[in-house]
Amino acid sequence: MIRVLFVDDHEMVRIGVSAYLTTQEDIDVIAEAENGQDAVDLALSLRPDVILMDLVMDGMDGIEATRQIIAKWPEAKILIVTSFIDDDKVYPALEAGATSYLLKTSKADVIARAIRDTYNGESVLEKEVTAKMMAKFSSSHDVPLHDSLTKREMEILLLIAEGKTNQEIADQLFIALKTAKVHVSNILSKLEVQDRTQAAVYVYQNNLL
Template identity: 40%
Template sequence: MVTVLIVDDDDLMRAGLRAVLSSDETIDVVGEAADGRAALDRVRQLSPEVVLMDVRMPRMDGIAATRELSAAAPASRILMLTTFEDDDYVFGALHAGASGFLLKRTRPERLIEAIHTIAAGESLLSPSVTRTVIDRMARQPVPDPAAGRRLRDLTPRERDVLELVARGLSNQEIAAALVVEESTVKSHVKRILAKLALRDRVQAVILAYETGLVHPGG
């Protein structure tokens, strides 16, 4: 079972999400919260595997709550849900430690699939979100030297893998590009995240652009 906490200030939205998730026998909605501050308390009490987090809420918004949860409860992975596809929200959520980002108009089956993806330790970067990250990085003309020094511990092959991850390729596509087994790619990704102290592929994508390893449009 994948345990889920629903965080949204709209009572009807919470009820709708609970109804959708109840259609999957392997998902257990263990609780709800109506704002970011309450979410922090509920996560401490319930330790959910996945937190469905709204962005705009009273008392504490979803991005601030995500930032605190990423530090205080790293085992709980956060999937952002919002009606807005605004780059500031997307980028803020990803930088705060979210593992995925979905619009509320997402189809029910896609939401269920996303929860299982996040719970399995993967990140969820849709093409539109990846495009947002790339566009934001394009407005940072100079790579961050301090961030670039973090790449020194990577082997040449690990740098190759990180570059392909940043370009949005799946493990299977990276394996085909490098002519290696998919299991080898998974091992490389795991070592890259460990060496760079990154939570998941989302943070790896951001770092790759921040360091100049990958350039928008390149």
């Protein structure tokens, strides 16, 4: 059962989406919040498997809530569900640590599927978001950034793109967790990206898989 915290300042949205999610045998909405501060408090106390996060709310917004949750609980899996696709929402949300990003216009079954994928470590991005990320990462470098990666780093980069966690990477490659974390940090630095989601976008943009 995937335990979900649903954060949205519109009660009718919470009621409608929650009603659909309750029909899914593998998803359980364990709590709801209507603002960012409540989201942070509930996330840290309940430790849900996936957090559905709205962005524009009174008081603390979803970006700041995401940032605070990730700072105190880096393993949190946050799926943004919002009406906004503007650069000043997309980039800060992903840089704050969100795993996935969907629009509220998405069908209910798409949101349910995104919850499952996010729970399984995959990054689910609205196609407009993917296009924005690819455009942002387009580089004029004569030599592709990934050419600077070692063979081991390239191997780990592809595992990141597959949604593997640091622990799963360490187990698969028979290396220490600390070593895996160091490799991931080096990869993000060499590719000039902020997080694993952006690294995965880079992989697909450059057809590395």
